[in-house]
Amino acid sequence: MTITKGEPAAAPGAVQTAPDATAATRPERRSHVPADGSASAAAVEQARREMLHEGPRQRIKRTRIGADALMEALMLQGADTLFSYPGGVILPIYDILGDYPEIRHVLVRHEQGGGHAADGYARASGKVGVCMGTSGPGATNLVTAIGTAQLDSVPMVALTGNVPAALIGKDAFQEIDITGITLPMTKHNYLVRDADEIPRVVAEAFYLAKTGRPGPVHVDFTKDALQQETAAEHPTLEEVIAGLPGFRPTVEGHPKQLKMAAREIEQAKRPLILAGHGVLIAEAWDELQAFAEKTQIPVAWTLLGIGAIDETHPLAYGYMGMHGWKHVNRAIQSADLLIAIGMRFDDRVTGSVRTYAPYARIIHADVDPAEIGKNVAVEVPIVGDAKRVLEGLARLAHEVDPATRQPYFEQLAEWRRESEGSSWHGSGAWRDGLLSADYVIGRIGELTSHQATMVADVGQNQMWVARYAGFRRPNSHVSSGGLGTMGFALPAAMGAALGNPEAETWAIAGDGGFQMTSQELMTLAVDRIPVKIALLDNKKLGMIRQWQEIIYAGNYHSSHLPGPDFLKLAEAYGIPAFKATTTDEVDATIRAAQAVDGPALIWFEIAEEQNVLPMMPAGKGLSDLIETWGPEE
Amino acid sequence: MTADPSTEPAPAAHAAPPPARDLPGSGEGQRHVLVVLVLDRPGVLNRVASLMRARNFNIDSLAVSRTDREQVSRMTITLHGDAVRVEQAAKQLYKLVDVLKVQDVGATDQVVEHELVFVKVRATDQNRAEIIKVVELYKGRVVDIAPESVIVEATGTESEIDALVALLRAYGIKELVRTGAVVMLRGAGSIEEALKWEGPAR
Numbered sequence: 042m043t044i045t046k047g048e049p050a051a052a053p054g055a056v057q058t059a060p061d062a063t064a065a066t067r068p069e070r071r072s073h074v075p076a077d078g079s080a081s082a083a084a085v086e087q088a089r090r091e092m093l094h095e096g097p098r099q100r101i102k103r104t105r106i107g108a109d110a111l112m113e114a115l116m117l118q119g120a121d122t123l124f125s126y127p128g129g130v131i132l133p134i135y136d137i138l139g140d141y142p143e144i145r146h147v148l149v150r151h152e153q154g155g156g157h158a159a160d161g162y163a164r165a166s167g168k169v170g171v172c173m174g175t176s177g178p179g180a181t182n183l184v185t186a187i188g189t190a191q192l193d194s195v196p197m198v199a200l201t202g203n204v205p206a207a208l209i210g211k212d213a214f215q216e217i218d219i220t221g222i223t224l225p226m227t228k229h230n231y232l233v234r235d236a237d238e239i240p241r242v243v244a245e246a247f248y249l250a251k252t253g254r255p256g257p258v259h260v261d262f263t264k265d266a267l268q269q270e271t272a273a274e275h276p277t278l279e280e281v282i283a284g285l286p287g288f289r290p291t292v293e294g295h296p297k298q299l300k301m302a303a304r305e306i307e308q309a310k311r312p313l314i315l316a317g318h319g320v321l322i323a324e325a326w327d328e329l330q331a332f333a334e335k336t337q338i339p340v341a342w343t344l345l346g347i348g349a350i351d352e353t354h355p356l357a358y359g360y361m362g363m364h365g366w367k368h369v370n371r372a373i374q375s376a377d378l379l380i381a382i383g384m385r386f387d388d389r390v391t392g393s394v395r396t397y398a399p400y401a402r403i404i405h406a407d408v409d410p411a412e413i414g415k416n417v418a419v420e421v422p423i424v425g426d427a428k429r430v431l432e433g434l435a436r437l438a439h440e441v442d443p444a445t446r447q448p449y450f451e452q453l454a455e456w457r458r459e460s461e462g463s464s465w466h467g468s469g470a471w472r473d474g475l476l477s478a479d480y481v482i483g484r485i486g487e488l489t490s491h492q493a494t495m496v497a498d499v500g501q502n503q504m505w506v507a508r509y510a511g512f513r514r515p516n517s518h519v520s521s522g523g524l525g526t527m528g529f530a531l532p533a534a535m536g537a538a539l540g541n542p543e544a545e546t547w548a549i550a551g552d553g554g555f556q557m558t559s560q561e562l563m564t565l566a567v568d569r570i571p572v573k574i575a576l577l578d579n580k581k582l583g584m585i586r587q588w589q590e591i592i593y594a595g596n597y598h599s600s601h602l603p604g605p606d607f608l609k610l611a612e613a614y615g616i617p618a619f620k621a622t623t624t625d626e627v628d629a630t631i632r633a634a635q636a637v638d639g640p641a642l643i644w645f646e647i648a649e650e651q652n653v654l655p656m657m658p659a660g661k662g663l664s665d666l667i668e669t670w671g672p673e674e
Numbered sequence: 675m676t677a678d679p680s681t682e683p684a685p686a687a688h689a690a691p692p693p694a695r696d697l698p699g700s701g702e703g704q705r706h707v708l709v710v711l712v713l714d715r716p717g718v719l720n721r722v723a724s725l726m727r728a729r730n731f732n733i734d735s736l737a738v739s740r741t742d743r744e745q746v747s748r749m750t751i752t753l754h755g756d757a758v759r760v761e762q763a764a765k766q767l768y769k770l771v772d773v774l775k776v777q778d779v780g781a782t783d784q785v786v787e788h789e790l791v792f793v794k795v796r797a798t799d800q801n802r803a804e805i806i807k808v809v810e811l812y813k814g815r816v817v818d819i820a821p822e823s824v825i826v827e828a829t830g831t832e833s834e835i836d837a838l839v840a841l842l843r844a845y846g847i848k849e850l851v852r853t854g855a856v857v858m859l860r861g862a863g864s865i866e867e868a869l870k871w872e873g874p875a876r
Contacts, residue, residue: 224721225728229771232716249771286871287713287774399692411765414758418696 085566085615107236107267108134110275111200112141114243117275120171120198121145122162122539124155128175129215130202133267147539147568150560152179154532156186156199157558161533163195164519165494166540167324169250173200177215180261184222185526187257191226192523193345194318196255198246199223205265206234220261228256236269244281253290254409255322290408294425294433302380302404302421303437309378311400311449312338315361315390318345318522319383319407319427326350326515328431329382337441339453341369343384344507347518352491352511358453362390363657364504368456370663373398380434381405383427386416387523388659396662406430474624475648478502478577479509481627485547485575486510488631493545494519494537498530498554501583504653506549517544528557534572535561545635546571552578552604562614565640573634574642576607579649587652591670592659607644618642701756705734706780707787707857708764709865710749713772714740721770722749731755731763735789735854741866744873746774750856752832777865779857787857791835792817793826796846805845812838823848831855 111134115123122145127135138146149155152174159170170190174183180201190197204213220232229249231242239262246258276284306312320329326349333340333350339358340350350357359369373379379401384390386405391397394417405413406423413422423430443450482505485495491513497506497520512518519537521529534548555576565572586600611618617637619630621644634641655666712718719738726733734752741748753760764776779785797805797819805824806816814828828838832855839850859865 220717221720224717225724228769285771286869288771394697395694397695399695409769411762411769414698415762416698418698418758 081613081615088563088567104270105272106133106137107239107262107269107271108137109140110236110239110271110273111243111262111267112137112144114240114275115171116141116143118244118247119168122147122536123171123173124149124158124162124536125173125200126150126152126155126175126179128177128179128202130176130204130264131173131179131200131262131267133264134173134202145539147535147564147570149532149535149564151558152182153185153528154535154558154561154564156183156197157189157526157529157532158536158539158561159197159199160186160190160193160195160529161496161519161536161538162540163190163197163536164193164533164540165516165537165544165546167516168540169196169198169247170536170540171198171200174202175215176201176203176219177217179215180219181217181222184226185524187223187259188226189521189524189526189529190257191228193521194255194322195257196250197257198243198250199227199257199259201259201261202267203232203261203263206263207265209234209263220259223259226257227259228254230259230261232261232263233266234263236266236271237273239266239271240273240275241281241284244276244278245285248278248281248285249288253288253292254319254407291410291424292408292426292429294406294423294430296433298421298423299430299433299437302406302423302434305378305402305404305421306336306338306380306434306438309402311372311376312336312378312380313358313372313376313401314338314340315373315379315381315384316340316342316346316349317382317384318343320346320349320431321383321515323383323408323427323429324515325383325426325428325431328428328435330354330356332431332435332438335435335440336438337443337446338380339372339450341365341372343387343390343522344503344520345522346384347507347520348512348515351513353513358457360507362387362663363392363659364508364653364655366457366508367460367655367666367668368453370657370666371456371460372453373401374662374664376401379403381407381419382431383407385412388416391417391663392657392665393660393662396664398663476622476624476627476645477651478505478579478645478647480624481575481577481621481645481647482506482509482549483511484627485549485631486512488628488635489545489547491517493517493547494534494541496520496530496534496537496546496548498548498550499525499527500551500554500585501579501587501651501653502530502549502551502554502577504584505577508653510549514544516541527554530554531558531565531572531574532561534574535565535570538570538572546573548572548574550574550576551583552576552580552607553582553602556602556604559610562611562616562640562642566615569639571638572640573637574640575631576642576644577647578604578607578644579647579651580604581649583651584653586650587656590650590652591656591667607642611642611644616640616642618644620644620646622646699756699759699762701758703754703756703759704780705752705754706757706760706778707785707855708749708751708753708760708767709775709777709779709857710751710767710773711741711775711865711869712747712749712770713774714745714747715772718747718770718772719749721772722751722767725766725770726751726753726763729763729766731759735852737789737854737856739856743866743869746866746869746873750854752780752855774869774871775865779859784860785857786860787831787855788829789832789835789855790827790829790853791839792849792851793828793839793842793847794823794849795826795842796822796848797824798822801845805842808841809838812841814838 159172163170359366403419404421405419497503530550538546818825
């Protein structure tokens with residue numbers, strides 16, 4: 042039996058043999074992969090050929106227009122991938138796009154998918170992600186993705202077209218005030234009406250997107266600006282900076298503040314480091330580890346701080362917050378000093394601020410001064426880049442002998458044993474022989490040697506990934522934390538796979554989020570982007586169902602979510618798919634998906650009523666965790 | 675089972691239950707005046723107003739004008755809030771790329787602060803002279819006289835204007851417009867000179 046028989050037709054040299062384990066445990070009828078020569082496989086191949094403009098391209102001599110200035114500017118900024126969808130007013134760009142083969146154009150199936158793909162690309166690569174859509178609906182479809190990038194400080198440049206300048210404000214066809222819409226949810230935005238402005242504006246957009254606290258920058262071009270002839274030159278970095286006098290982020294922590302922090306660290310008996318996304322953005326993972334080791338301070342992390350330290354490091358303590366580990370939340374609640382680096386004390390992290398970390402003094406370092414003192418009052422504010430601040434703290438701090446922290450470490454170890462032992466089994470699905478999500482995610486982590494890029498969706502699946510995948514590499518975890526955007530995983534994984542092609546890329550999604558953006562399966566198939574999709578199907582909006590069970594007295598309105606036959610769906614897109622319904626099928630299907638040279642999907646039919654526990658009810662504090670629910674054994 | 679917070683082992687030094695942590699910005703509010711220097715670029719007023727709305731700050735008054743520097747405009751925003759909350763507003767404003775400088779001058783009395791008001795007051799032959807006298811007491815003046823009304827113009831601090839308006843209310847106010855406060859620091863110090871920007875490249 043070959044499980045990869047439905048490999049999209051032309052994949053020369055693809056691995057065609059399945060691991061032995063697969064053959065032994067997975068009945069063939071479960072694999073609805075499109076067969077060689079099947080209609081869907083052939084259709085994918087045809088679409089691929091047409092899209093790649095195979096055959097000679099007619100080049101004509103022409104003048105340099107605004108759209109050329111844009112493409113040049115993208116290349117000067119090092120952009121190599123553009124996630125986009127065409128439309129009327131950006132046709133001037135599509136008309137010249139073929140002249141810029143250096144930039145890979147990925148034709149997504151919905152602009153939201155393009156936006157999330159640019160986001161995933163940025164998070165996995167550390168570079169600026171670029172997406173594009175047309176005016177009106179194309180632009181509004183990008184809005185959710187721009188908002189996602191804004192809340193998670195992801196460097197992104199979103200490009201849109203708009204109607205010709207003379208038609209702006211006339212309610213022209215597909216005209217919407219998109220810069221008005223994106224104004225409060227971008228780091229900055231522009232409406233460009235003149236081709237001569239394009240080089241400067243695009244250079245500024247990239248500089249703003251990636252400098253200081255990163256974020257999305259939106260640039261809207263009128264159609265005529267894209268079409269006008271222009272000789273405008275591209276600015277130097279110095280010229281860009283000089284043109285932005287209101288943007289001067291502070292990178293170096295103030296020496297006085299660093300000294301104050303070092304004194305606090307010196308005196309603390311139960312200190313804890315809270316590592317956030319800022320550590321990853323600043324590429325400060327080595328500095329974090331060095332500081333933690335020198336001072337012998339354990340490290341807890343936020344959702345987006347996952348990967349800031351190898352989870353197997355002796356000082357790595359765990360994931361904090363609403364669905365974090367109980368031992369981590371206990372450590373926070375009894376700490377006498379919190380050293381928060383590049384995180385923002387979000388409500389999912391603190392719960393009730395009144396009862397948060399009641400014994401702790403707080404050192405808070407962030408590159409964005411507005412984050413400091415916003416949600417919790419702090420004793421030592423440090424404005425600066427996480428890398429610089431951690432370097433500074435490590436320089437000033439004295440080396441600590443681990444023996445002096447023995448009672449503290451023993452307490453932490455005891456809490457950890459207790460909490461890891463009690464909450465693994467979730468709702469008890471495991472006991473009933475049902476397939477449990479935490480098991481599936483643990484196995485994916487294991488079988489990818491914890492080196493894959495894991496892109497989570499939103500909801501229970503996201504919390505299971507955060508808790509059970511086991512992250513060892515920076516930027517190996519991608520998740521929509523701030524905005525909590527369902528439908529994020531599949532398109533973001535598409536971008537992550539292109540942003541870091543060295544790493545195996547997995548999208549982990551629930552059936553709800555998957556159905557929000559599943560049209561991007563076609564992009565994966567045609568562009569042959571090798572994303573492995575783990576679909577955790579509980580036929581529910583799992584987190585909604587969990588809240589309804591625990592907080593709304595079991596009033597399950599609209600959380601039951603019937604889905605299609607996902608094997609047939611994948612087959613229709615020409616993507617090999619596998620299904621697992623029992624625990625002993627998990628490894629075989631994961632290996633089978635890994636063996637596919639290209640995208641693949643695994644449909645895990647998991648327990649329908651599994652809860653993510655412990656859970657901190659909204660409005661409560663970190664000491665008020667619900668640890669078990671339902672009938673006791 | 676829900677964990678009982680009292681069972682969380684407290685560090686030995688803290689036998690008593692700890693006090694609740696402060697919520698930043700929840701203190702008693704006072705009036706603050708923010709002076710904001712911005713680049714005079716399209717949409718900058720929209721950016722400032724949108725930010726204040728989105729961050730849940732209520733603007734009491736807003737005055738905008740050019741300065742003597744090319745491309746630099748000045749906004750004067752009055753608002754209420756405790757010091758932490760207003761500092762948060764200032765920090766958020768600083769994040770706008772077009773904002774060059776934000777200074778909270780509300781906590782100092784080292785500023786000259788005035789606003790301008792026009793009040794159209796009902797007037798008759800019997801009380802017109804009386805109205806003019808009241809207005810003069812407040813260093814205001816009548817700038818338009820019609821058979822049944824006068825327009826009063828006055829400048830002063832917010833509370834001075836409030837007091838004048840309260841007096842004029844007795845005659846019947848037909849229409850009123852205030853510019854919102856503008857302020858300037860006393861002495862030689864200058865917010866504009868503190869800008870580390872020489873102006874647009876030529």
